[in-house]
Amino acid sequence: MIDTLRALLVPGKGLLAMDERVGTCNQRLAAAGIAATAEMRQAWRALLLGTPQLGEGISGVILHDETLRQSLDNGRSMVSTVQMAQDAGLQIGIKVDLGTQDLPGHAGEKVTEGLDGLGPRLQAYRALGARFAKWRSVCSIDDLARPSLACIEANAHALARYAGLCQATGLVPIVEPEVLMAGPHSLAHCQQVTEALLGSVFNQLQRQGVALEWLILKPNMVISGLECPQQSSPAEVARATLQCLRRVVPAAVPGVVFLSGGQSGPQASSRLNALHALPDATLPWVLSFSFARALQHPALDIWAGQASQQGAARAALMHRVRCNVAALRGRYTPELEHP
Numbered sequence: 264m265i266d267t268l269r270a271l272l273v274p275g276k277g278l279l280a281m282d283e284r285v286g287t288c289n290q291r292l293a294a295a296g297i298a299a300t301a302e303m304r305q306a307w308r309a310l311l312l313g314t315p316q317l318g319e320g321i322s323g324v325i326l327h328d329e330t331l332r333q334s335l336d337n338g339r340s341m342v343s344t345v346q347m348a349q350d351a352g353l354q355i356g357i358k359v360d361l362g363t364q365d366l367p368g369h370a371g372e373k374v375t376e377g378l379d380g381l382g383p384r385l386q387a388y389r390a391l392g393a394r395f396a397k398w399r400s401v402c403s404i405d406d407l408a409r410p411s412l413a414c415i416e417a418n419a420h421a422l423a424r425y426a427g428l429c430q431a432t433g434l435v436p437i438v439e440p441e442v443l444m445a446g447p448h449s450l451a452h453c454q455q456v457t458e459a460l461l462g463s464v465f466n467q468l469q470r471q472g473v474a475l476e477w478l479i480l481k482p483n484m485v486i487s488g489l490e491c492p493q494q495s496s497p498a499e500v501a502r503a504t505l506q507c508l509r510r511v512v513p514a515a516v517p518g519v520v521f522l523s524g525g526q527s528g529p530q531a532s533s534r535l536n537a538l539h540a541l542p543d544a545t546l547p548w549v550l551s552f553s554f555a556r557a558l559q560h561p562a563l564d565i566w567a568g569q570a571s572q573q574g575a576a577r578a579a580l581m582h583r584v585r586c587n588v589a590a591l592r593g594r595y596t597p598e599l600e601h602p
């Protein structure tokens with residue numbers, strides 16, 4: 264786990280999340296006008312993983328079960344996904360939660376499932392080549408009671424149980440408690456909820472005896488809701504996010520990698536940049552990215568399922584990777600979007 268953490272959190276790199284569930288991947292393919300089939304999911308994932316130079320800015324990839332077990336076209340032959348990732352120098356991660364279900368008695372709230380039988384599944388993933396894992400929970404914000412304490416605590420407990428099982432198997436757990444962006448809530452409200460959620464998660468992690476030194480936190484940035492009339496500047500987002508993390512994330516945690524959560528690529532890059540450009544940014548943790556949408560778009564639209572567009576799509580992916588690598592050094596500017 265120490266070797267995996269060192270490799271994942273190497274300075275100047277982040278993670279590529281490409282572990283969408285079948286339904287989510289199909290929705291994204293369909294939105295880009297691509298047939299939502301197993302073949303197209305496989306081709307899209309081969310395009311991502313086979314991008315030359317991906318390892319320049321990406322240290323690890325998070326895969327879905329479907330992808331981990333597949334062979335992919337590397338341009339010359341079909342090779343196992345594991346081989347392809349290893350050839351690219353990437354650590355292999357696996358999404359192990361089984362998605363969200365309604366939380367009984369709490370309308371509109373979700374709890375993430377997948378703990379039953381998780382131990383043997385983790386052992387099987389490790390034998391296949393995975394070195395780290397991911398489990399995502401979601402909470403939404405509204406003006407009334409959401410997220411409820413029940414939702415926060417049920418999800419925090421599951422995250423801690425998952426993380427303990429990962430460490431017992433020698434897999435580094437990525438702990439992903441997400442506060443969703445949908446809604447009219449303010450930046451301050453998002454900060455308050457994110458602090459409460461992360462506080463509960465670390466409480467549970469410690470209660471379950473999880474080693475904080477051997478996990479990575481994957482939180483949302485603190486952002487005003489999508490429908491909030493007052494949108495914050497990157498500097499405001501960075502200040503609120505850092506204040507939140509400093510209050511609740513123990514210094515023992517080696518790394519914090521943000522999800523993008525539906526931000527556009529340039530938005531996510533400029534906010535990540537602001538986090539690294541704050542004058543007093545002496546941080547106890549490595550602060551990096553683990554984006555799915557903010558790296559994969561617009562590459563997916565550019566590809567559009569056409570083999571002839573593969574090169575252009577890969578160039579678009581690498582552009583986003585390089586923008587985020589620049590952001591990790593506080594060197595991202597909007598001008599980089601128009602070279």
Ligand code: 13P
Nearest residue numbers: 280522523524554555556
């Ligand atoms: P987004 O960056 O698209 O939010 O996805 C990250 C992720 O891994 C979701 O679980």
